[in-house]
Amino acid sequence: MVEFFYIVKNSRGKKEKGSILANDETEAVRLLQKEKYVILDLYLKNKSLSKAGLSRGATQKVRRKKTVSLDDMRWFFDQMGTLLEASVDIIRALEMVAMHVKSEPLFLALISMKTDVFAGVSLADAMHKFPKIFPLYMRSLVFIGEQSGDLAKVMSQISINIEKSDSFRKKMVKSMIYPIVLISFSIFAISVFLLKVIPTFVNIFNSFDIEMPYLTSIIIKMSDILRSYILYIILVVFLLFIYIKKIVRVPKHRLKIDELVLQIPVLGELLLYSSLVAFVSSLHLMLSSGTTMLESLTLSRLSMKNLYLQMLIDKVRDRVKEGNSVSSRLKDFPIFPEFIVQMISIGEESGRLVDMLSEISKYYTKSLSDSIERFTVLIEPLIIVFVGGIIGVLVIGMFLPIFQLTNIAG
Incomplete structure (x- = not known):
């Protein structure tokens, strides 16, 4: 030995x-x-x-x-x-x-x-x-690759799918950096204005014993509430964050949240396209490796992070099991774009479904990139206008008494 x-x-x-x-x-x-x-x-x-x-x-x-x-x-x-x-x-x-x-x-x-x-x-x-x-769908693809003798091809294709997903994620993060920084700075600036600047103005106004305009009174009241309860507000926000994080882990709540997120203008479209690219790419890979449609639907849905979309694919699979075509069942759910339904229908009728799935993946990969660019172009000016409007109202509200004093002095 x-x-x-x-x-x-x-x-x-x-x-x-x-x-x-x-x-x-x-x-x-x-x-x-x-x-x-x-x-x-x-x-x-x-x-x-x-x-x-x-x-x-x-x-x-x-x-x-x-x-x-x-x-x-x-x-x-x-x-x-x-x-x-x-x-x-x-x-x-x-x-x-x-x-x-x-x-x-x-x-x-x-x-x-x-x-x-x-x-x-x-x-x-x-x-x-x-x-x-x-994840299960990755392990299943590797199993299919081992059984079919195409493990090298399957490994390379999984890498390509991951690269697509990671690329979209990085683009989304990059597009959100500026808005998040702008919103964070704005919250900080507004908080300083309410906590420090407004009390100084209030002391000046009180020394003149004038009646405050309605807008100014509201702003002063907001400042008083924030200064009196700031610790409680921070605590409530923190507890709310913990609560949301907790309920998201509960499947029934996560399902509803995922459904609502898809209804958000622009952002919902981005998340939908991202999920569809992942799903169609996985479905294409599994079918091209010789997996049955039912098994491919079961496993490919796991490539999507959205539980609501996973549930819809489960329903499609159950109806396909009864003898229906995939395209005819996708029509039952309006959230799936008509383009996908038509392309899959053409693929099923012509016997070239794998080729059609490849084309769908290419189309939505480009559509997702375009949507991210549109989102970036749209969100930045909206945030600037919104935050600028809030700051503008605060500034105007505090200068109204000054204009009033000027008129009295005149």
Whole structure:
């Protein structure tokens, strides 16, 4: 028997070092797995074992973060697709990717997956241990790729889909930065005006003993309320934020919120298009890999974050199960654009549904980019006008008594 040295993580997440006697690498891996360890490294005294774990010291070469971003996932699937396309063994591919990944949770997941695959488990089954990193629809696509022999193609396509989603998310965040900064600064400026500036004006007005205009009286009252109850207001806002965050986690409330969000002008259209791009891209990939329509609908809906849209696709799937076409059932829900319904109908009638889904994905990818640009162009002047109007009313309200004093003096 041979003595193998190991570095593992136990069930409590703590690292352990030690050695184990086994006939070969495979037996050593299985013995450690039996103890529920996550293997970080497995090596002989002076020699690293390339197939049982990462090379000794490789885990120290990359400084890793504690989160998994969409960019990390895109990079993982892209690299795996490229390596598998180049006929690199899947175990070696996992090792090569893990050595350079920048996310600690993803790194640990890849090490565990590599160990499982080395022990004979399929890649999709190895991913099932990490549902927070690899959602069900991703794991299902990998399973389909393994079954069809097109794993490299599926991996690359998943990377493309993630890249689209991440690109739209970044564009949305970028388009919202200026409005958020402007609103935050405006709230700060208005608060300072109400808390500090208005009381100074009030003292001046009181010294002249004049009757305040109606608008000025309202503004002064607002200032008094804010100064008297500011701590309570902050507490209420904080508790309201916690409450909203809590109810969003309840499925029935989340379902209603997701439905209402889609009704918001412009923003609702952006969220709808983003969900449709994710759904259609996943549906296209699954159908092109040979998955049945019912299974494809079931899994593709999970690529959408909106629970309301997921529920509608569930209803479509149930009616398709009864023998109806997808396009005829989509018509039942006006929220789905007529273009999608017609294109899917043409695809079903011509037998070219996969091609039509590809065209739909391209069309809505462009439409989403255009919608984000329109949103950015529209929202900025609206916020400026709205905030400027509020500040203007406050300024006018405080200058009205001054005009009144001027008239009296005249």
